[in-house]
Amino acid sequence: xxxxxxxxxMSSGDDQHSYxxxxxxxxxxxxxxxxKTRRCILEKLDLQLSSDFSTFRIADFGCSTGPNTxxxxxxIIDTVKSRHFKENNEHSLVPLEFQVFFNDHTTxxxxxxxxxxxxxxxxxxxxxxVPGSFYGRVLPxxxxxxxxxxxxxxxxxxAPEHVCDKKSIAWxxxxxxxxxxxxxxxxxxxxxxxxxxxxxxDARGEELVPGGLMTIIxxxxxxxxxxxxxxxxxxxxxxxxxxxxxxxxxxxxxxKIDVFSLPVYFPQFSELxxxxxxxxxxxxxxxxxxxxxxxxxxxxxxxxxxTFRAFLTTIIEKHFGDGVVDELFDRLAKKLYKHPIDFEMRxxxxxxxxVLKRK
Amino acid sequence: xxxxxxxxxMSSGDDQHSYxxxxxxxxxxxxxxxxKTRRCILEKLDLQLSSDFSTFRIADFGCSTGPNTxxxxxxIIDTVKSRHFKENNEHSLVPLEFQVFFNDHTTxxxxxxxxxxxxxxxxxxxxxxVPGSFYGRVLPxxxxxxxxxxxxxxxxxxAPEHVCDKKSIAWxxxxxxxxxxxxxxxxxxxxxxxxxxxxxxDARGEELVPGGLMTIIxxxxxxxxxxxxxxxxxxxxxxxxxxxxxxxxxxxxxxKIDVFSLPVYFPQFSELxxxxxxxxxxxxxxxxxxxxxxxxxxxxxxxxxxTFRAFLTTIIEKHFGDGVVDELFDRLAKKLYKHPIDFEMRxxxxxxxxVLKRK
Numbered sequence: 001x002x003x004x005x006x007x008x009x010m011s012s013g014d015d016q017h018s019y020x021x022x023x024x025x026x027x028x029x030x031x032x033x034x035x036k037t038r039r040c041i042l043e044k045l046d047l048q049l050s051s052d053f054s055t056f057r058i059a060d061f062g063c064s065t066g067p068n069t070x071x072x073x074x075x076i077i078d079t080v081k082s083r084h085f086k087e088n089n090e091h092s093l094v095p096l097e098f099q100v101f102f103n104d105h106t107t108x109x110x111x112x113x114x115x116x117x118x119x120x121x122x123x124x125x126x127x128x129x130v131p132g133s134f135y136g137r138v139l140p141x142x143x144x145x146x147x148x149x150x151x152x153x154x155x156x157x158x159a160p161e162h163v164c165d166k167k168s169i170a171w172x173x174x175x176x177x178x179x180x181x182x183x184x185x186x187x188x189x190x191x192x193x194x195x196x197x198x199x200x201x202d203a204r205g206e207e208l209v210p211g212g213l214m215t216i217i218x219x220x221x222x223x224x225x226x227x228x229x230x231x232x233x234x235x236x237x238x239x240x241x242x243x244x245x246x247x248x249x250x251x252x253x254x255x256k257i258d259v260f261s262l263p264v265y266f267p268q269f270s271e272l273x274x275x276x277x278x279x280x281x282x283x284x285x286x287x288x289x290x291x292x293x294x295x296x297x298x299x300x301x302x303x304x305x306x307t308f309r310a311f312l313t314t315i316i317e318k319h320f321g322d323g324v325v326d327e328l329f330d331r332l333a334k335k336l337y338k339h340p341i342d343f344e345m346r347x348x349x350x351x352x353x354x355v356l357k358r359k
Numbered sequence: 360x361x362x363x364x365x366x367x368x369m370s371s372g373d374d375q376h377s378y379x380x381x382x383x384x385x386x387x388x389x390x391x392x393x394x395k396t397r398r399c400i401l402e403k404l405d406l407q408l409s410s411d412f413s414t415f416r417i418a419d420f421g422c423s424t425g426p427n428t429x430x431x432x433x434x435i436i437d438t439v440k441s442r443h444f445k446e447n448n449e450h451s452l453v454p455l456e457f458q459v460f461f462n463d464h465t466t467x468x469x470x471x472x473x474x475x476x477x478x479x480x481x482x483x484x485x486x487x488x489v490p491g492s493f494y495g496r497v498l499p500x501x502x503x504x505x506x507x508x509x510x511x512x513x514x515x516x517x518a519p520e521h522v523c524d525k526k527s528i529a530w531x532x533x534x535x536x537x538x539x540x541x542x543x544x545x546x547x548x549x550x551x552x553x554x555x556x557x558x559x560x561d562a563r564g565e566e567l568v569p570g571g572l573m574t575i576i577x578x579x580x581x582x583x584x585x586x587x588x589x590x591x592x593x594x595x596x597x598x599x600x601x602x603x604x605x606x607x608x609x610x611x612x613x614x615k616i617d618v619f620s621l622p623v624y625f626p627q628f629s630e631l632x633x634x635x636x637x638x639x640x641x642x643x644x645x646x647x648x649x650x651x652x653x654x655x656x657x658x659x660x661x662x663x664x665x666t667f668r669a670f671l672t673t674i675i676e677k678h679f680g681d682g683v684v685d686e687l688f689d690r691l692a693k694k695l696y697k698h699p700i701d702f703e704m705r706x707x708x709x710x711x712x713x714v715l716k717r718k
Binding site: 131140 | 413414456458460466468469470473474476479485486487488489490491495496497498499500502
């Protein structure tokens, strides 16, 4: 069985466990990049925003249900407006109109996205939802001026088949993620990552206008670091341990765990950079990493538990059935309480910030 | 209290009472117009579909949850493709791409719309959802080549305030619709209709490209006919009677009925035509009426009951509370059984088909 990420959006709705209320970890990283995005739009966007430029189109690929996407979009619009204003005689302006394309899987909760967006009276853009996997085309050729995606491309289109196959040398045994402990598993994930990244860049290359910008925010491993060494990898492995404990208690089964592996892959920095260069649809205008703004402080167990819960609920429920999630994250909370994460000792994923320009 | 239609989409989801399963009455009328749309696109669409024409944009305003909208859109695409093919040397073609904007209120069930659309492998267009009332702008200037709306503009943006005000001479008393029996009520509805139609045409006038087409399908009264004389008006008045009976039984209250009047208005043919001409954003390329294709046959009570139920459930529930709808439509079914509609004697709404060209 391969596990496809197409069917596993972030937790929908707006209750206490939803992505809406548990995406502040991502938000902090995204906000930290705002000033960089602003500078890049002012310096790198290769478009003549002349006075007859009528509609500026922005897309957020993998937007989930908000609210992070609304902040990002507003910040881009503010910057484009100020540049448009500078480049044109105030009096000759046809007011620039903005159209924002919010993309995510067809199973994403677009109803909640639309209901929670800023009211039309306060919104400076026409809002549309675009259902479909961003690993294929979702928009017409040459139709987007600025594309954005954040915290999305670690989701592969599916888990590599071999890692869920007990007969394969790439079988991921009792692990539920690619933690880089098993070489054949890492290889299989890497093949899938290359295929998906290529599909992503090819599709965006067609959808963006020449000279348009694509900003990508996410997390990767520093070169030479394995995921199991990081605190995030440790939490995921601990979730795997909790599932094994639950199998021993008969709440789920080892067979189910054997054929489950998350469609998630964190490349190392150079690996990601190499892929973008090899694909060739874009020039790299900026590619840098920073530590996550919250990295310096010890995150509470409660915060960690609820962030991972929002991230994993849908896929866990789909594979292991209803009624597993509450128990699983209760157990995670207890394990983290007993064995607190040593943030000083653990290695860390880093936040990358990439600006690409369509050739 | 004024009753706004913004909050009352067609019945959502896909259960037995949903719009998805109870929109065949509309479907028959829409299908009947397909050949006309085809001819109009071939003859009237004033666009050079030259070989560098890249993206053709279509919008369905008030699309609800399908499936009718998908048929309409496919039929438009087939025709545009055949015209594009004729107008260009086959070899010089950049393949034409289609983007379809599915618009409806923010409260529309877009999740169901997206899940029930044809799968992307069979779909020849990029699909997007556009949340917002079509009585205002929902898309950028000059961005749509063909717009379409069917069975939507009888929904006003709200019921006129005076008709729900017991102190007003335009109070609609115990009626729940504008059945044209009370002159002051009809006047108040007409004012609202003119305001809304103007807003609709102004917005579409900005959104469509010059030379683009807007097709409108719906129902209106023949000149000189009042709604209470038609079988559809009779069914609605009967629903009002059922509510009054339920008030007498204490299931709802007369007070609630007193301040309830549907935000629905059926203009007479000349009234509608006059409004389009007065607005002036479009030229009328075609405007004709036909009887509804099912008009000749006696519709079953079951069909009538379920069609009106899908149309009214949301607004009835919102105003009268949960648990009223089942009882109400049971009572309607019984009343119709006791007093069957005499389709021969009753007058009828007619289906209008309008093609407008953006000046």
